[in-house]
Amino acid sequence: MATAEFRTIRPGIETLGCSFSLPRHRHLRAYALVVLAGTVEESGYAGRIRATAGDVLVHPALDCHENRRVSAGVRLIRLYWPEEAPVERGLFRLEDVDAVARAAERDVGEAGWLLRAALRERRAASPGRRDDWPDLLAAALAEDADTAIGAWAEAHGLAAETASRGFAAAYGVTPVAFRAEQRTRAAWLRVTRGDEPLSAIAADTGFADQAHMTRWMRRMTGAPPAAWRRAARGSA
Numbered sequence: 165m166a167t168a169e170f171r172t173i174r175p176g177i178e179t180l181g182c183s184f185s186l187p188r189h190r191h192l193r194a195y196a197l198v199v200l201a202g203t204v205e206e207s208g209y210a211g212r213i214r215a216t217a218g219d220v221l222v223h224p225a226l227d228c229h230e231n232r233r234v235s236a237g238v239r240l241i242r243l244y245w246p247e248e249a250p251v252e253r254g255l256f257r258l259e260d261v262d263a264v265a266r267a268a269e270r271d272v273g274e275a276g277w278l279l280r281a282a283l284r285e286r287r288a289a290s291p292g293r294r295d296d297w298p299d300l301l302a303a304a305l306a307e308d309a310d311t312a313i314g315a316w317a318e319a320h321g322l323a324a325e326t327a328s329r330g331f332a333a334a335y336g337v338t339p340v341a342f343r344a345e346q347r348t349r350a351a352w353l354r355v356t357r358g359d360e361p362l363s364a365i366a367a368d369t370g371f372a373d374q375a376h377m378t379r380w381m382r383r384m385t386g387a388p389p390a391a392w393r394r395a396a397r398g399s400a
Contacts (some may be wrong), residue, residue, distance in 0.1 A: 169386035173242045175272040177265065180204075182236040188336045190228045190384070194245040194252075196279060197221045198261055202238030206231055207335050209346070211302055212294040213255055219290045220261075220283065224253040226349050226385070230336050241268045243276040250284040257290040258282055298334035301327065305339060309346040310370055313339045347371060348380045355381075355389045356396040362389050 170192040177200070188208075197204070197220070204215045208229025215221055222245055223229070241264065258264075264282065268275035293299070297320055304311045317327035331339045351369040354360060366377035378388045385392065 169384075173244075175243050175276075177239065177241050177268050180234050180238040180240070182234060182238075184231065184234045184238070186231040188228060188230045190226065191223060192226060192385075194225045194227070194247065194249075195223050196243045196245045196276070197223070198241040198243070198258075198264055198279065200239040200241065200261060200265055202240075203235040204231070204238060204240065205233045209302075209306055209349075210253060210255060210293075211299045212296075212334060214292045214294070215255065215290065216292060218257050218259065218261055219292055220256045220258055220279065220287075222249075222251050222253050222256070222283075226352055227253075228345065241265065241275065243268070243272060243279060245276070249280050251280075251287070255290045255293055256283060256287040258287065296334075297322065297327075298331045301331055301339060302335060302342065305343045305346055309343050309350065311343065313343065344380055345384060348377070348384050351377050351389070352381060352385065352392065355392050362393070365389075 169190060171189045172193070173191070173195050180202070197215070199215045199217050199219045201217050206213045206215070206221070206229050209227055210221070210223075210229070213221060225247070264275050264279050267278050300320070301313070301316060304316060313327065314324045317324045322330075328338055328340070331342070335342060337345075347370045351365050351371070354365045354369070355362065362377070363374045366374040369377070371377040371380070381392070382388050
């Protein structure tokens, strides 16, 4: 089910201008980004990332991020990423992306297969991920959406107000909203990939009730859980 809420990609090789930037936006479909030249900066569910030539960033389904700045001379590949791929998400580094680039010039499907094979056989974490306290908080919220933000701030020597303002400046959204988005994404995955009762999913993912989950899912995706469940069953 496609809605106007989501940004889509055009698979293949692309050269970006130095002024390229995008505010926070969502992608319904998972995709991979391979940097061939230049530097791409991004902040989102994967943290704040500075990807350079040789870096591969795998965005999962229903990802949300902001592209803040791009250096001059950026050349990259965007490829669709299937759910059954060996790597669901993450920032990795490949020593040689030339084979993927050559394949992308003639067949993006072949390029995607080569990239998946390369990440399956040999991959290393990229050093391009920041680890300042806003990123540590983002990682904590991504790992456990029940993280108490006030308690986390106190444990790290920060006032709750400082944590909220600093996080919003870094990620373009408050930590409270970021946490709610993590819960909503977790719920959406279970709604679209299983047949559990919606009320049970709402309770398991930290919402007060099914209505609360419905409000957030409609806000994030443009449609309520029941509509996503029907769409998933119709495409099965």
